Amino acid sequence: MTERERQRAGLWYDANFDPELLALREEADELCHLINQTSPRDAARREGLLERLLPHRGEDVTILAPFYADYGANCVIGDHTFINHNAYLMDGATITIGSWCFIGPSCGMYTASHPLLAAERNRGLEKADPITIGDNVWIGGDVTILPGVTIGDGAVIGAGSVVTKDVPAGVVAAGNPCRVLREITERDGIGELG
Template identity: 65%
Template sequence: MCDDERLASMGNARRLRDQKRWYDANFDEELLRERAQAERICHQFNAFDPGDEEGRRTLLAHMFSELGEGATVLPPLYVDYGYNCRVGEGTFINRGAYLMDGAPITIGDHVFIGPGCGMYTAEHPLTVEERNQGLERALPITIEDDVWIGGNVVILPGVTIGRGSVIGAHSTVTRDVPAGVVAVGSPCRVVRAITPDDAPSDKEAEDEA
């Protein structure tokens, strides 16, 4: 991309991004301002007094497009924009999450997310010349209701994880995961379905007591 083309594209990058097309992520002034603002809000959130839950929630509600009732997000948290993040009711996001929300990241209700989770919507060209120009595109990530994601899981662009599924710790999720399964590994693969037999039994509860 020459200088004239880059100048012509300034201000159009957000439109191209939202259309899931290749765009200039590194030189567009509007996107740079938005990322800087999100970084400032994350810094504020991460520095809040641990006892000020109301203040932290107010800040998140201002930054996210949706923050459901009873949702909990523990610091530190990192985002690119924030306004592309939707978090449902009763969801819990443990420490160290990075929500790279160039495209929408939609997290449903009652989702459990372990520490160190990375959700990355951005992808770059495989070809060196275009990659070095700063081109990227962003594809949405969707986590449906009642999903449990273990610690240090990476979720790549365009992935949907189906309702009620469980993702094992340290997995790298490169493709969609259907509902109601256990999936683990790098790349993440379905191991088996979740069945009623997986519910804790009364005997197990008595033994633990």
């Protein structure tokens, strides 16, 4: 079994010294660099680079630079999602972001875990668990999402939160560690616009 196959199977794999994984990350790093250096006015070039980095991106997705991903190909981003400046998607496992999501600035989604024993960690081992974010989720600025977390449809995650466990649909959650504060109800509407 190759290290990439081990990675995809959710097993411990050599993330630091395997030539295939190093080459894939180097390619993604180069694409991120080019995206982040492209003028916002050069939409065609930027779109072409994003297509190469993020082949599983829906329609009308906005991603503001700088943006970083370890592989890119392990990210699935739904239609009409907005990702603000300085997002980092550590996609050793799949990161799925639903449609109509708002991702605040400096959001980090980290699928990788490392061994606690230094000797094992120094061998370059890691394990990656997927992150899943439902539709219509709003994630505030400076939020950290840890490996294996699922955030349900319509949830709102407060700025600065560290999400260590699953968050159900339709709630406001915040804190370090992130915890559910309350359900979102019709009373949260802004009322008549006028």
